[in-house]
Amino acid sequence: xxxxxxxxxxxxxxxxxxxxxxxxxxxxxxxxxxxxxxxxxxxxxxxxxxxxxxxxxxxxxxxxxxxxxxxxxxxxxxxxxxxxxxxxxxxxxxxxxxxxxxxxxxxxxxxxxxxxxxxxxxxxxxxxxxxxxxxxxxxxxxxxxxxxxxxxxxxxxxxxxxxxxxxxxxxxxxxxxxxxxxxxxxxxxxxxxxxxxxxxxxxxxxxxxxxxxxxxxxxxxxxxxxxxxxxxxxxxxxxxxxxxxxxxxxxxxxxxxxxxxxxxxxxxxxxxxxxxxxxxxxxxxxxxxxxxxxxxxxxxxxxxxxxxxxxxxxxxxxxxxxxxxxxxxxxxx
Numbered sequence: 001x002x003x004x005x006x007x008x009x010x011x012x013x014x015x016x017x018x019x020x021x022x023x024x025x026x027x028x029x030x031x032x033x034x035x036x037x038x039x040x041x042x043x044x045x046x047x048x049x050x051x052x053x054x055x056x057x058x059x060x061x062x063x064x065x066x067x068x069x070x071x072x073x074x075x076x077x078x079x080x081x082x083x084x085x086x087x088x089x090x091x092x093x094x095x096x097x098x099x100x101x102x103x104x105x106x107x108x109x110x111x112x113x114x115x116x117x118x119x120x121x122x123x124x125x126x127x128x129x130x131x132x133x134x135x136x137x138x139x140x141x142x143x144x145x146x147x148x149x150x151x152x153x154x155x156x157x158x159x160x161x162x163x164x165x166x167x168x169x170x171x172x173x174x175x176x177x178x179x180x181x182x183x184x185x186x187x188x189x190x191x192x193x194x195x196x197x198x199x200x201x202x203x204x205x206x207x208x209x210x211x212x213x214x215x216x217x218x219x220x221x222x223x224x225x226x227x228x229x230x231x232x233x234x235x236x237x238x239x240x241x242x243x244x245x246x247x248x249x250x251x252x253x254x255x256x257x258x259x260x261x262x263x264x265x266x267x268x269x270x271x272x273x274x275x276x277x278x279x280x281x282x283x284x285x286x287x288x289x290x291x292x293x294x295x296x297x298x299x300x301x302x303x304x305x306x307x308x309x310x311x312x313x314x315x316x317x318x319x320x321x322x323x324x325x326x327x328x329x330x331x332x333x
Contacts, residue, residue: 009071015047017074019168022054024072026064037070043160045171055170057161058305059183059326077163085188085261085298089164089323090129092186092262092300097127099257099264101234103227104150108142109133115150117227121182121327125155128169136172144330154330159186162323170326178328184304187319191263191299194317195288197281204286207240209233214242216249217269232267235259239290241283245271252279256287263291265301268310280313 013022023041042056050066102114102123110130116123124147132139140156147154156173159165170180207214210232232238235257245251251274255267265287270279288299301319303310 011069011072013044013072013074018044018047020044020074021077022072023075024052024054024064025070026068027070028068040064041075043167045167053171055160055167057324059160059170059180059324061171061174085190087188087298087300087322089159089162092188092322093127093129093159095259095262096186096264096300096302097122098259099235099266100231103230106146108139111139111143113143113146115147115152116231117225118152119225119227119231121155122157123227123231124152125157125327127157128166136169137176140173140176140178140330147330155181156328157325158328159323159325161321165323170328173328177331179331180326181329182304183324183326184302185321186300186302186323186325187314188322189299189314189317189319191288191292191297194284194299195292197285197288197317199278199282199285201282201286201289203243204282205242205244206286206290207242208238210240213248213250214240214253217242217245217253217271218267219269235264237294239287241287243279243283245274252283254280254283254287256291258291258294258296261295261297263288263296263299265299268301275309281317284317 009025013024021042022044023039025037025039027036028038040054040056040062042054042062044052045055046053052064052066054062054064056062100120100122103116106113109132111132112127114123114125114127118124126143134142143156144154156178158170158173160167160170210229232255237258239256241254241256242250243252252270253267254265257264265284268280268283299319301314302325303314
């Protein structure tokens with residue numbers, strides 16, 4: 001990381017650079033042993049009362065006293081991907097939303113308010129892809145009232161870490177009393193290599209409908225009511241995969257939504273006693289081949305940051321992070 005200009009370190013950013021991606025070096029007690037400085041790269045989301053707030057790609061916020069700055073500059077967005085499919089954040093955000101359609105939705109400017117009787121945060125949160133048509137504080141007041149009228153907690157889904165993501169909105173949510181509960185990665189990959197994996201797909205059954213057996217394996221369904229089935233079967237072209245297990249519960253399941261060039265993979269779950277037998281790979285390979293037959297060429301999925309087993313599986317399939325997404329909840333007094 002090069003900060004030197006004319007043979008010396010320079011601070012070449014000001015409060016006018018709020019909203020831009022920056023790289024800074026500053027003095028800190030937490031630097032590595034024997035070192036005096038540490039670095040931070042991310043979006044400058046505020047510069048107020050001599051304190052800078054920088055939001056990293058992961059969504060983590062770093063507060064830096066202006067007096068500790070040693071160097072700083074604006075930097076371009078992360079370089080374009082060199083492998084796998086190209087995708088803008090708005091394109092991918094809309095594709096992922098279409099794969100998880102809510103029971104009820106309402107527009108607030110360019111924000112979509114979504115509700116599905118509380119089944120999953122994705123189907124019960126605001127998707128803010130643009131201007132709400134109101135000052136943010138007023139828009140958030142409207143959001144809180146909308147969810148309160150439905151007996152639901154108020155959530156806003158945001159994203160960080162790619163060009164056009166919502167670091168400034170994340171900072172605004174923090175200021176207005178909202179708290180981040182869950183973060184995850186959206187990963188993308190070329191679809192054909194997944195379909196070409198050497199996996200045994202002979203035992204994988206594909207269906208257009210979700211049945212009671214599939215739901216018994218699905219951990220998030222609880223007592224599956226109408227909203228669960230409505231959300232799970234939503235999307236342009238939906239497929240459910242299952243591998244028979246003992247009794248009436250499958251050994252493995254998965255869901256795929258085909259939408260133009262995109263195939264989204266969700267709900268890939270394996271019986272804990274049946275893991276490390278390649279069942280998750282077989283499920284995803286079978287779904288990928290179906291998606292390829294329908295003309296898809298790119299894949300996406302979402303994985304929580306602490307799910308090490310799933311992350312390792314997806315690494316091996318060629319999935320790489322595109323951006324992070326977060327759910328902010330109104331922190332009631």
